Each structure stands twice: as structure tokens, then as C-alpha cells.
Amino acid sequence: MNRSVITDQLESLAGRAPSLLLRSVEVGTGLVDGYSLYETHLGEVMVTFNPRGVTSVDLAEGDREGRFEARFGRKTAPARPPSPWAKEIGRALELGRPGSLPVDLEGMSEFRQRILGIAATIPRGQVRPYSWLAMEVGSPGAARAVGSTMAHNPVPLIVPCHRVVRSDGRIGQYSLGGPDNKWSLLTWEGADPGRLEELAAAGFRYIGSDATGVYCHPTCSNARRIAGEHIRRFRSKESAASAGYRRCPVCRP
Amino acid sequence: MEDLCSRLASDLDGSFPEVVQRFQDEVFSGLRSLAGADAEDLAQETFIRAYRALKEYDSGRIRELRLRGWIWTIALNLGRNHARDRARRPQLIAIDHEIGADDPEPPDLGAWQRRLEALTPSMRKAVVLRHVVGLGYEDIAAALDRPEGTVKADVHRGLERLRKQMEMEI
Numbered sequence: 001m002n003r004s005v006i007t008d009q010l011e012s013l014a015g016r017a018p019s020l021l022l023r024s025v026e027v028g029t030g031l032v033d034g035y036s037l038y039e040t041h042l043g044e045v046m047v048t049f050n051p052r053g054v055t056s057v058d059l060a061e062g063d064r065e066g067r068f069e070a071r072f073g074r075k076t077a078p079a080r081p082p083s084p085w086a087k088e089i090g091r092a093l094e095l096g097r098p099g100s101l102p103v104d105l106e107g108m109s110e111f112r113q114r115i116l117g118i119a120a121t122i123p124r125g126q127v128r129p130y131s132w133l134a135m136e137v138g139s140p141g142a143a144r145a146v147g148s149t150m151a152h153n154p155v156p157l158i159v160p161c162h163r164v165v166r167s168d169g170r171i172g173q174y175s176l177g178g179p180d181n182k183w184s185l186l187t188w189e190g191a192d193p194g195r196l197e198e199l200a201a202a203g204f205r206y207i208g209s210d211a212t213g214v215y216c217h218p219t220c221s222n223a224r225r226i227a228g229e230h231i232r233r234f235r236s237k238e239s240a241a242s243a244g245y246r247r248c249p250v251c252r253p
Numbered sequence: 254m255e256d257l258c259s260r261l262a263s264d265l266d267g268s269f270p271e272v273v274q275r276f277q278d279e280v281f282s283g284l285r286s287l288a289g290a291d292a293e294d295l296a297q298e299t300f301i302r303a304y305r306a307l308k309e310y311d312s313g314r315i316r317e318l319r320l321r322g323w324i325w326t327i328a329l330n331l332g333r334n335h336a337r338d339r340a341r342r343p344q345l346i347a348i349d350h351e352i353g354a355d356d357p358e359p360p361d362l363g364a365w366q367r368r369l370e371a372l373t374p375s376m377r378k379a380v381v382l383r384h385v386v387g388l389g390y391e392d393i394a395a396a397l398d399r400p401e402g403t404v405k406a407d408v409h410r411g412l413e414r415l416r417k418q419m420e421m422e423i
Contacts, residue, residue, distance in 0.1 A: 001416050006412055010365070010380070010384035010385050013282060015356050015358070016281075016356045017278050017280070017296060021297060028298075029300070031270065
């Protein structure tokens, strides 16, 4: 047998790479964010990710890829998330907290990242005002910065900015499709946004128990246990303190 | 090629997709001849590792790279580790396939994979790089980190063995 027969046949083993190899590499290197769609209480959402973690959550409707590119200056394309994350993303969306799912907030200031980290600790079905987050992050005067951070939260639902309300207690705006979605999420989680609005409209921001002498945020698990006849309402922390009430150690008003 | 290296040195993220486009066919085909069914995963991982390495290099080093041989060094290392330990493969971000989008495999691919399998690893790599991929001896020597003369001898003896094997098959 002639050797050129062999080399010709070896040459014929050269073929073309699978058409999606380039995109897999772009997603795997983080040059392009991958995205998957998930069904949530607010309908279908797009969750984007890079090799470091989840990078954004947006409603899936309309030109989602175009919106992502306009906002983040990068491209996104459909891809399967790395296998350990696929389940964790579903859980994080359902529970409204990141859990063990890594979130990549690169490009946000360290201050904003800390604010989002604190927002992520607000329990399901409860709300906290901007002013509380500002206190917790160690900058009591930064309530406006907190509001702006919530408005620019790249990963709503996973970092539950729907549980953050205005400093006067009103429900306020929501970046993922508007305030109706915030009301819907809070109702679904067992908070009562209508009652919270009424309380805020009447000027009350805290609830205390005259049996224990402790005051709380209105949705704190301790506040919900106060029997009707023991409920006291306060307009401010100062008025609660001057009435001799102590801060709840759980919700730290 | 020098052009591409200087573009990579000045704008890695913008130019890297070009590296994939230029080398994906040969990396995939070569790995398919060497590693079989996992060629797509290995090709993907080759480029991801190449990107991560380039990210760490300074621009002078990138400009002086022999890009093609360097890519093949990465691909062959992955292929070797893959053969050594299939269970410890890295996590990959895989894309769902669109049916019908890709070229069919060459009809006698399986037969050739078996014949190549019968060669020693160094002959197999040398033969595939020379005759499937079409790499020059200098690049093969660089990719395998062996003297050019040794590589030439491996190709020569590899082809000779393949010839004998095929004669026995007839």
C-alpha cells in the first residue's frame, strides 16, 4: 500500500468544529454572559451568569438580550449554567435569597455590594425601610444611596430588594416591572402590603408590645406575635424610646 | 498570525473570538482523532484555558507567542490528562445543540481512531498533528516539547505502522 493513500485518508479526518463551539467558549471565558430562563411568581425571567456567578435577573419578555447589552455593555446568549448552579438558581429565585449561589457584582462599588448583602438577609415575608439598611451598613445618612442601590440591583428576586420599602414605610417603587410586582411578591410571601401602606399613611413606622416593652418593624416575626390588645404604634424610634420601649433584638429597628 | 498576536496583546477580549474562529476546526478535528467522543468538550476547554493564560500574560509575551503551536500545547495537555483521568474532568458550560447544524463525521473516523489508538502516544500525536491538523514540524516540536528530528522520526515510523496495520486488515 502506498503511503500517500494513508496520508490522504488522514487528511480527510479534518472537519469543521461544531457550530456552537465559539459561543460555548465565549460563555465559558466570560466574554459573553450565558442566560437561562426560569419560571417565577412574576412569570418567566432571564437569569444571566458568567464563570464567577449570576450577573443579572430580568423579565424574559421582549428584547431581553438587547436590554442586557444596553445596560451592561456586554452580550448575552442562551446557555446552560454550570451544573451546580442550575438548581441553586431555581432555589434562590423561589426563596428570595442567594443561599450558596455565587452572585457576581463586579462593577458595583464595595459600598453598594455591602448594602445588597444586607438586603439579602431580610427574611421572606418581611420588609425593612431604606433608613434601616443605611443604619446597618454603618452610614445612617445614606438612605438615598440605599434607595438608588435598590433601583440598580442587578439581581432582583435573588437579592430581595422587593423587601426594602421607603423610609416612611410606604411600599415604593420596584425595578422589576414596577410597584404592582412588588405588591404581588409581598402578598405572595405573606406580608400584607395594603396594611403596611395604611400604617405608613397614618404616620406609624413601628409596633410595640405593652406586655414586653419591646418595639419592632411592623413585619418582624416578633411584631406579628403581639396580641391585639397589647399593640402600641409609634411614629418614630424616639417616641418609642421615650415611652420606655426597647429595640427588638431580632429586627434591630 | 503575528497580526493576531499583536491585536491580542492590545485588546484580548475583543480579539480572542478570532483565535477560536481561526483554530477551532483543527483543534476539534485533531482532538477527535486523538480523544474521540469528548473532542468538543476538550476543544472548548482548550480555548477557555488559552484565554485564561493570555489574561495573565503581559503584552510583550503575547506578541512573541507562536500561537498555533502554543494552542496545541494546551490541547495536547488536556488530551493527556483526559486520557489519564476521565472522571476528573473540569466543569464545562455546555450549549444545547441545534440539530443538523454541524457537519457529519467522516465515515471511516471510527476505523481510523482504532488504528491510531494502536500507536504509541508520541507517534499518535505526531502523526495526527502532521497529517490531520497539517502542522509544520517546527510547531509540532514546540507543541510536544521534543526535538524536531525525534518528531520527524515518530511521524515516519507511525505512518509505517499504520501502513502495515492496513495491509493486515485487507
